[in-house]
Amino acid sequence: MNKVWPLWEVFIRAKNGLSHRHAGSVHAADAKMALEAARDTYTRRMEGVSLWIVPSAAIVASDPGDAAELFEPAADKVYRHPTFYVIPDNVKNI
Amino acid sequence: MYTTELKDKNQKSVTPVAAPEDPERLAAFEARVAADDFIEPKDWMPDAYRKTLVRQISQHAHSEIVGMLPEGNWITRAPSLRRKAVLLAKVQDEGGHGLYLYSAAETLGTSREEMIEALHSGRAKYSTIFNYPTLTWADIGAIGWLVDGAAIMNQVPLQRTSYGPYARAMVRVCKEESFHQRQGYEIMMALAAGTGAQKRMAQDALNRWWWPSIMMFGPPDENSPNTAQSIRWRIKRETNDELRQKFIDVTVPQAEAIGLTIPDEALKWNAERGSYDYGAIDWDEFYAVVRGEGATAKERMQARVKAWEDGKWVRDAAAAHAAKRQVREAAE
Numbered sequence: 001m002n003k004v005w006p007l008w009e010v011f012i013r014a015k016n017g018l019s020h021r022h023a024g025s026v027h028a029a030d031a032k033m034a035l036e037a038a039r040d041t042y043t044r045r046m047e048g049v050s051l052w053i054v055p056s057a058a059i060v061a062s063d064p065g066d067a068a069e070l071f072e073p074a075a076d077k078v079y080r081h082p083t084f085y086v087i088p089d090n091v092k093n094i
Numbered sequence: 095m096y097t098t099e100l101k102d103k104n105q106k107s108v109t110p111v112a113a114p115e116d117p118e119r120l121a122a123f124e125a126r127v128a129a130d131d132f133i134e135p136k137d138w139m140p141d142a143y144r145k146t147l148v149r150q151i152s153q154h155a156h157s158e159i160v161g162m163l164p165e166g167n168w169i170t171r172a173p174s175l176r177r178k179a180v181l182l183a184k185v186q187d188e189g190g191h192g193l194y195l196y197s198a199a200e201t202l203g204t205s206r207e208e209m210i211e212a213l214h215s216g217r218a219k220y221s222t223i224f225n226y227p228t229l230t231w232a233d234i235g236a237i238g239w240l241v242d243g244a245a246i247m248n249q250v251p252l253q254r255t256s257y258g259p260y261a262r263a264m265v266r267v268c269k270e271e272s273f274h275q276r277q278g279y280e281i282m283m284a285l286a287a288g289t290g291a292q293k294r295m296a297q298d299a300l301n302r303w304w305w306p307s308i309m310m311f312g313p314p315d316e317n318s319p320n321t322a323q324s325i326r327w328r329i330k331r332e333t334n335d336e337l338r339q340k341f342i343d344v345t346v347p348q349a350e351a352i353g354l355t356i357p358d359e360a361l362k363w364n365a366e367r368g369s370y371d372y373g374a375i376d377w378d379e380f381y382a383v384v385r386g387e388g389a390t391a392k393e394r395m396q397a398r399v400k401a402w403e404d405g406k407w408v409r410d411a412a413a414a415h416a417a418k419r420q421v422r423e424a425a426e
Contacts, residue, residue, distance in 0.1 A: 017132030017258050050134065079180045080187075085276035087283075091351045093344035094243070094279055 007056040008034035010041070012048035020052045031055075116140075127328045132258040135201040143327055146320070147257050148202050150329065152209045155195035156220035159213075162188045163397050164228040165237060173231060180277050181234060187274065191267045198259040214399050222383040223310050225391040232285055232292075232299035238278015240300075240307040240345065246271050247341045248311065256328035279348065286352040293353075300349065301357040308372075309380045311338040317377075342370050 005027040011020035023042045028034035034053045043051070062070060078084050087094055119138050126133065133139055162185050169185065172178035196206055212218035223241050228234065249271065252264040285296035312334040315321055324330040332340075342361075349356050360373030383391070 013134070015132075016134050016137075017261060019262055050136070077179075077183060079176070079277070080183050080270075080273060082272035082276050084273065085280045087276060087279060088351070091279070091348055094239075094275055094348060 005029050008038070009054045009056050009059060010034075010038040011052035011054065012042060013050040013052075014048050016049060020050065023047070025056060124326075127256045127326075130254075130328065131256075132261065133256050134258045142323075143329070144202050146324065146327075146329060147260065148199055148204050151195055151199040151202070151257075151260055152204065152212070153219050153221075155192045155199060155209065156213045156218055157224065158188050158192035158195060160220045160224045160394055160398065162192075163394055164224055164226070165234060167228050168231060168234050171231070172234075177281070184238070184274050184277065187270050191270070194263040194266055195260075198257075198263045201259045210402070214395065214402065216386065216395065219384065221310060222380060223306050224394060225383050225386070225388060226302070226306055227390050229302075230295050230299060232282070232295040233303065235278050235281030235285060235296065236299035236303040238274050238276075239282050239348070240278075240303050241310065242271060242274040242278060243345060244307050244310045244341050246275060247337050247344075251331035251337075254328075254331060282354070283352050286354055296352075297354055300354050304357050305375065305379075306383075308338055308342065309375060309377075311335070311341065313377065313380070314375075339369055342372055346370055 006029075007025050007027055008031070009025050010023045012023045013020045023038075026034055026037040026041055028037045031053060035051060038051055038053055042048075074080075116138075120140055123133075123137075123139060123143075133143075165181060165185050165188070169178060169181050172181050196209060199209060200206060209218065213220070228237070246268065249264050249268050253261055253268055255261045255264065282296050282300075285292040287293075312318060315333045315335045318334055321330065321333050325333065346356055346361065358373045360371065362371050364371045382388070386392075386395075
């Protein structure tokens with residue numbers, strides 16, 4: 001038996017109200033053991049109240065080489081920000 | 095954009111007590127929300143809490159989606175390239191807000207298909223404000239300034255609503271919403287400082303949008319049977335009337351600053367209360383619009399259903415393409 005355990009990504013919710021954030025990954029033979037391993041590896045100091053375990057192979061990541069075409073189009077759309085609009089100082093609460 | 099939670103008048107109000115089988119869980123739940131803790135999807139929650147949230151979040155989502163229609167109506171007729179780019183960006187944001195909210199509702203166990211079907215069949219409600227027509231360019235200014243202004247007033251406290259996914263969606267929405275109001279006010283400012291005809295157009299838009307905007311906060315507190323329960327569960331954090339008053343108090347000076355007049359003869363500063371007194375609201379009109387009476391309501395749903403049906407070939411093509419790619423990848 002020489003099967004490599006699959007990789008799992010670990011997400012922790014620090015407290016209710018916050019979203020789960022990526023913490024790292026673990027190798028484990030199945031989902032249940034991955035959850036146990038993540039608990040032991042990443043939450044020994046009260047780091048969170050909830051864990052998500054996701055098979056690493058299930059994550060679809062963008063190619064950093066595509067960053068320009070994906071994200072640069074937002075750069076010249078300054079009108080998406082409130083400060084683009086000049087409101088006189090005497091007008092409040094807007 | 096925002097909708098306050100609406101119910102049909104003849105619908106019974108939410109039973110304040112959950113199923114009797116869970117008194118301990120209910121007590122623990124009540125204690126958690128009372129302590130301002132957030133409830134997350136896998137936490138136990140009373141059925142009525144879940145149902146109220148599904149209704150409120152899905153209505154909110156529908157409002158964002160339907161809200162694209164009155165403004166989309168002016169994209170091709172915006173008076174300059176700058177205004178067009180801005181309006182396009184705003185309508186795009188509204189679509190995005192609808193998607194954040196549908197996702198938040200899905201965490202409660204409802205599906206996207208069910209929600210869309212409920213909207214298209216007329217079972218689900220959306221904010222009454224979108225059942226008014228956008229007749230002139232100034233209406234785009236009035237919507238940004240007043241409708242989005244009212245929405246912000248409603249949504250800011252919802253960032254602390256007790257259901258985590260809804261609260262987080264609201265944080266994103268609020269961050270994006272501020273430009274919506276400012277671009278609308280800027281349109282009104284430009285028109286109010288323009289020719290006589292432009293100023294009249296701005297005033298006419300304010301006249302038509304003012305009352306519907308203050309109705310967006312929903313029925314008065316004494317006529318809003320679910321408010322107490324929703325506040326106890328921290329779903330809502332302020333009552334309809336409190337939010338309406340806040341909105342009026344900040345908006346009146348903004349109208350004065352650009353020389354426009356709020357169309358309410360009873361509007362008067364009350365120094366004792368530190369707030370504006372305002373005239374009686376025509377709630378019969380509100381309920382007629384809630385029931386979807388009027389030509390614009392029908393037009394809105396026809397436009398939604400048509401968009402859904404016209405998009406069918408795209409959904410089919412995407413599914414066929416995915417299936418083909420899967421076969422190809424399996425063969426490799």
